[in-house]
Amino acid sequence: MGYSEAVSQLSSLTVNQTGSRALLFYVVCVCVCVCVCVFSSSGCKVLLHFVNQSGMKTSVSAMEGESLLEVVINKNLQIDGFGACEGTLACSTCHLIFEDGVYEKMEPMADEEMDMLDLAYGLTKLSRLGCQVTVERWMDGMTVRVPQEVKDRREKPEAEI
Amino acid sequence: MCGGDDEIPTLTRRLSSASGPGPKVCIVGGGPAGFYTAQHLLKARDDMVVDVYERLPVPFGLVRFGVAPDHPEVKNVINTFTQTAQHERCYFYGNVNVGTDVSVEELRKAYHAVVLSYGAEANRSMRVSGEGLAGVFSARDFVGWYNGLPSNKELQPHLNCETVVILGQGNVALDVARILLSPLDLLKKTDITQHALDTLAASRVRRVLIVGRRGPLQIACTIKEVREMINLPDTAADMLPADFESISEALKDLPRPRKRLTELMMKTVKTESGQHKANKSWGFRFLRSPLEVLPGPDGKRVAGIRLAVNKLEGSGEDAKAVPTGQTEDLECGMVISSIGYKSLPIDPCVPFDPRSAIVPNNMGRVKDTAGLYCSGWVKRGPTGVIATTMNDSFDTARMLLKDMDSGMLNLSVNKPGGQEITALLKERGVRAVSFPEWEKINLEEVRRGTAVGKPREKFLDVKDMLAVAWS
Numbered sequence: 001m002g003y004s005e006a007v008s009q010l011s012s013l014t015v016n017q018t019g020s021r022a023l024l025f026y027v028v029c030v031c032v033c034v035c036v037c038v039f040s041s042s043g044c045k046v047l048l049h050f051v052n053q054s055g056m057k058t059s060v061s062a063m064e065g066e067s068l069l070e071v072v073i074n075k076n077l078q079i080d081g082f083g084a085c086e087g088t089l090a091c092s093t094c095h096l097i098f099e100d101g102v103y104e105k106m107e108p109m110a111d112e113e114m115d116m117l118d119l120a121y122g123l124t125k126l127s128r129l130g131c132q133v134t135v136e137r138w139m140d141g142m143t144v145r146v147p148q149e150v151k152d153r154r155e156k157p158e159a160e161i
Numbered sequence: 162m163c164g165g166d167d168e169i170p171t172l173t174r175r176l177s178s179a180s181g182p183g184p185k186v187c188i189v190g191g192g193p194a195g196f197y198t199a200q201h202l203l204k205a206r207d208d209m210v211v212d213v214y215e216r217l218p219v220p221f222g223l224v225r226f227g228v229a230p231d232h233p234e235v236k237n238v239i240n241t242f243t244q245t246a247q248h249e250r251c252y253f254y255g256n257v258n259v260g261t262d263v264s265v266e267e268l269r270k271a272y273h274a275v276v277l278s279y280g281a282e283a284n285r286s287m288r289v290s291g292e293g294l295a296g297v298f299s300a301r302d303f304v305g306w307y308n309g310l311p312s313n314k315e316l317q318p319h320l321n322c323e324t325v326v327i328l329g330q331g332n333v334a335l336d337v338a339r340i341l342l343s344p345l346d347l348l349k350k351t352d353i354t355q356h357a358l359d360t361l362a363a364s365r366v367r368r369v370l371i372v373g374r375r376g377p378l379q380i381a382c383t384i385k386e387v388r389e390m391i392n393l394p395d396t397a398a399d400m401l402p403a404d405f406e407s408i409s410e411a412l413k414d415l416p417r418p419r420k421r422l423t424e425l426m427m428k429t430v431k432t433e434s435g436q437h438k439a440n441k442s443w444g445f446r447f448l449r450s451p452l453e454v455l456p457g458p459d460g461k462r463v464a465g466i467r468l469a470v471n472k473l474e475g476s477g478e479d480a481k482a483v484p485t486g487q488t489e490d491l492e493c494g495m496v497i498s499s500i501g502y503k504s505l506p507i508d509p510c511v512p513f514d515p516r517s518a519i520v521p522n523n524m525g526r527v528k529d530t531a532g533l534y535c536s537g538w539v540k541r542g543p544t545g546v547i548a549t550t551m552n553d554s555f556d557t558a559r560m561l562l563k564d565m566d567s568g569m570l571n572l573s574v575n576k577p578g579g580q581e582i583t584a585l586l587k588e589r590g591v592r593a594v595s596f597p598e599w600e601k602i603n604l605e606e607v608r609r610g611t612a613v614g615k616p617r618e619k620f621l622d623v624k625d626m627l628a629v630a631w632s
Binding site: 080081084085086088089090091092093111112114115116118119120121123149 | 197200201232234235237238240241383384385388417418421546547548549551552555559
């Protein structure tokens, strides 16, 4: 059945108790969300968690299809010096570290990305450049982080790769 | 004054923050280090005022004068620097020479802290005889020439020889090689200076050799730049297979970045052997150090270079080049030494280590000098890309902020900041260029460039820049 039919069916039900009315409201909301996700051309909102250089975690709702660089810029996340070259594969400052299970599901890197990523500060085996990674629905709930700030310059993190 | 377009609001803002109780920091040098340090400081405290002093009328340092014209994306950082300069608590003073127009001591009196971010304007010398012959250039000067650095506008390199030898194998060396061999059609759409284009149009250079002291596993350039050389149209890679013979065994233990770079170079050796002849060629030569630049019959111009043949002691990044006693001569009509930039001391009151050519410091705090900090190449030495300088500048800014929080920098004393310095400069007949005045220069350069299909046509003369700025 279509969205409008579902809503009219639900609203035509007679409800006697406040609890049932609340439940009805909840069900309608869920239907609306599902329908927006399914029928909207700009896609779903995807929940992402970003951990910045000081360990501060911020959760944001990103749009499917955005690059992670765009998410950081649009949501004004407090990550120092992110995206210096503005997504043109001319630097490594949008370097992000992913979770194990997530990393292997991502599209493999092109040479051009790897060329720049290889120069990144604090490079790991789970690293990618944020400007080359697009938000997809299956990423919902994932956490990405940037290399942690070194408190003492003498403790410069060795590249792990 | 810089800031807004309208005189009165700017003056009000200046007076309120200038006489305000917040910290005032002065940054010497308007390149990436200066701007990234400023950016971090401004974000951290909303009572912080940052003044950036720059010797030239135009900002951005090596982003403008060092990054190759065919790497415009790298220059996108200018956008973030522009935002910083336009911040209401940031003031740019171009055309002010710290060291001659105003002393570091005077800056230290006027500000709570001074950050030296003036980079490395000189170059390391090869220290071989013949270095002064015509046709021998430092890469720093050659790059300055094609990028419109005013002090290099009279360089006039003659490109009427077939072979150019470049000493050094960092990214700067590869930039120079690529500019020498790139098709003019590509270059003329970039912001390379017109006089460089004219010289390149008449160039007879067909072969560029890029020579390093050590071996392939120690090469300092990065993979993107090597790929660009390989992809040059009508240009073959001319490598010596013998240079790569003992390398394959070491490959498997290398970290990924080094491994991929080495594999790419080795692939070049395989594909190019027995290839059809292209009109131009480029190649690496390893285990060679310059001994002497050889003059031609007139004794005035370079005709060749004598190289010491080295062997490696040790392996990996720390391997050392040791002379074997053998030598080798290469014929060439031009020598470009790309063995490193070098910082110079700015002021007698600032400590300077002549051996390492940096300001001695402890994580950005200048040694034995309260209230003085440094960031960028003058702090660490002249290596690394913009991102390296960015991280380094943030480190210095964090150190400075920590010192403010701990009371090591005494913020209870109000400092006059830019007010005092502008008064001093006025007394001395020095007029600064504000950021909006730079923007007039910028607009005019872009306008001139658009007329000829380029992103900008740079002014080569300081007096022309000033004429536009103050028009």
